[in-house]
Amino acid sequence: EIFGTRSKEITSTRQLKKWIMRMYANRTTAKTKMNDASSRSHCAFILTLHKKLADDTYVRTRFSLIDMAGSERASKTGGERMSGTQVLLELQKLMQAGTPEKLSIGAQGLLINYELTNIAREVLKASDCHRRGQPYQAQKACATAAQIYFCACCDGRARMGAMVTISQSPQ
Numbered sequence: 001e002i003f004g005t006r007s008k009e010i011t012s013t014r015q016l017k018k019w020i021m022r023m024y025a026n027r028t029t030a031k032t033k034m035n036d037a038s039s040r041s042h043c044a045f046i047l048t049l050h051k052k053l054a055d056d057t058y059v060r061t062r063f064s065l066i067d068m069a070g071s072e073r074a075s076k077t078g079g080e081r082m083s084g085t086q087v088l089l090e091l092q093k094l095m096q097a098g099t100p101e102k103l104s105i106g107a108q109g110l111l112i113n114y115e116l117t118n119i120a121r122e123v124l125k126a127s128d129c130h131r132r133g134q135p136y137q138a139q140k141a142c143a144t145a146a147q148i149y150f151c152a153c154c155d156g157r158a159r160m161g162a163m164v165t166i167s168q169s170p171q
Helices: 013-025 084-097 105-131 145-152
Strands: 043-052 058-067
Touching: 013 043, 058 145, 084 105, 105 145
Parallel strands: none
Antiparallel strands: 043 058
């Protein structure tokens, strides 16, 4: 099981609305120099619809909305520039104390950038495999939940409608 994931069977629009509100409330944001509510976490809303057709055929459709934390520059967010070792030491200390939510802005930025870079690398790898007519195999060793999810979308069996990047910071 992936840390922080929740799954719920929903049978009405009222339940769906309630679940979306709960999901939105669970987003992690923090004030940075760039904006007052900078997304500090990734959030995935994955709606899986199950349907049994008249001929007893079973159909499953999955629709995903993903809110990814944006890339970070320590100089723009006000976070301290940190090395990977510094971030891991800070994270280990906070996990032992039971307070991982107190991770510094600088550490959050490094982790966000690391994950986004690895996702981009896998998307490029999938594109290259497709161009050469080879099957793409997502790397799962050392991968985060977001990487595993996005890489699974690149195996040629999924349709991706749009990928949009929006900056809330003034330009």
